[in-house]
Amino acid sequence: MSDAMHGNLFAINIRPECRQAFLDASIFEAQSVVSEELGVFQFQVMVDAADPNRFYFYEVFRDEAAVQAHRDTSAFKNWWDSIQPMLESEIEIIANMRTVFPSAKGFEIQKPGLLQW
Helix, strand or coil: CCCCCEEEEEEEEECHHHHHHHHHHHHHHHHHHHHHCCCEEEEEEEECCCCCCEEEEEEEECCHHHHHHHHCCHHHHHHHHHHHHHECCCCEEEEEEECCCCCHHHHHHHHHHHCCC
């Protein structure tokens, strides 16, 4: 797994009255991440089927340096600052993972498709 990429899965519970603002901020940030950060290969925002105020984020980065580079961007910092008052609870880190399939090359080939909204 020497070419394994780094994956993260976490959940965020938001206050119901903040749902649309959270969605707007998160979609804007996700689009910025995918289009501008070379070390990001997946960045998905999903909502829980049973709870419309619980969101899951699934991210795949080339390596730990790409994770840190992401956290250092103005897009991430602006998103993070904007969502703080919207949080219902602490962010729940569900898993830190390493990819098995597809390979790093497979993720690289797939990335351009992420920009086809």
